Amino acid sequence: MKMTQINQIREAAAYMRERLPFIPEISLVLGSGIGPLADEIEQPVYVPYGEVPHFKTSTAPDHAGRFVCGMLAGKRVLCMQGRLHGYEGHSPAEIAFPIYTMKELGVAKLLLTNASGGINTEFKVGDFMLIEDHINMTGKSPLTGANDSSCGVRFPDMTFAYSTDMRETAVRVAESCGIRLRRGVYIGVNGPQFETPAEIRAFRALGADAVGMSTVFETIAAAHCGLPTAAIAMITNMAAGVLMQPLSGAEVNAIAEQKGDELRKLIRALLAAL
Numbered sequence: 698m699k700m701t702q703i704n705q706i707r708e709a710a711a712y713m714r715e716r717l718p719f720i721p722e723i724s725l726v727l728g729s730g731i732g733p734l735a736d737e738i739e740q741p742v743y744v745p746y747g748e749v750p751h752f753k754t755s756t757a758p759d760h761a762g763r764f765v766c767g768m769l770a771g772k773r774v775l776c777m778q779g780r781l782h783g784y785e786g787h788s789p790a791e792i793a794f795p796i797y798t799m800k801e802l803g804v805a806k807l808l809l810t811n812a813s814g815g816i817n818t819e820f821k822v823g824d825f826m827l828i829e830d831h832i833n834m835t836g837k838s839p840l841t842g843a844n845d846s847s848c849g850v851r852f853p854d855m856t857f858a859y860s861t862d863m864r865e866t867a868v869r870v871a872e873s874c875g876i877r878l879r880r881g882v883y884i885g886v887n888g889p890q891f892e893t894p895a896e897i898r899a900f901r902a903l904g905a906d907a908v909g910m911s912t913v914f915e916t917i918a919a920a921h922c923g924l925p926t927a928a929i930a931m932i933t934n935m936a937a938g939v940l941m942q943p944l945s946g947a948e949v950n951a952i953a954e955q956k957g958d959e960l961r962k963l964i965r966a967l968l969a970a971l
């Protein structure tokens with residue numbers, strides 16, 4: 698008999714509980730360029746995704762594909778160094794699985810980071826944007842199929858998917874660090890191709906400020922299982938057609954690396970305040 702989703706989650710969480718030194722308070726998902734933050738974790742314990750029952754492993758370049766657990770900014774953190782993406786061929790449910798596992802483990806808050814293209818023409822490359830809301834443009838949901846009511850309700854509310862409390866804290870912390878934090882709507886696409894200029898104009902008309910290939914499935918899963926979530930996007934490039942120049946993954950990575958220090962500073966300060 699096929700194991701139910703909640704049983705798989707419980708098995709994964711039980712394995713993690715055995716390996717980790719403590720129950721983490723905050724989970725961090727590190728996107729492109731911010732992966733090195735995991736190297737600042739004190740007394741780190743590593744758990745490669747491949748060792749956790751029912752987990753899929755990440756294939757994206759520069760995504761290490763492991764949990765790093767330890768102390769960061771005075772908090773017990775569990776960091777996903779590298780995440781799964783839809784464009785790698787992972788199903789939305791596979792991408793959501795680690796989120797449910799963290800919740801089952803006893804994690805109280807989730808902080809997501811990502812690299813995004815700027816759609817809002819006021820934005821500049823290198824800006825940070827607090828995600829206030831999202832548009833799921835992938836046409837898919839991690840909640841497709843039978844609902845396991847042990848995970849959450851059939852029709853979860855998304856009004857407060859990005860926690861009001863955590864957003865307020867992020868705004869306050871960024872101000873006190875002297876880091877400019879834009880705010881806006883993230884539109885999540887499947888990729889891996891970048892968007893066309895026509896798509897970006899359409900997304901702007903829909904109310905999106907930044908576009909990326911991650912985050913929405915993780916946030917949906919977190920809303921489903923009641924894990925308060927905040928997300929910060931790094932604007933690594935202006936989206937297609939905003940500037941009359943081609944986009945490249947190399948450019949995204951170069952900016953992510955350049956601005957990584959500042960984002961790490963913001964995330965550390967935010968962790969301390971959460």
Ligand code: HPA
Pocket residue numbers: 812813814815891892908909910933934935936937944949
């Ligand atoms: N589009 C989609 N995803 C991205 C982009 C972009 O312009 N930049 C970084 N991730």
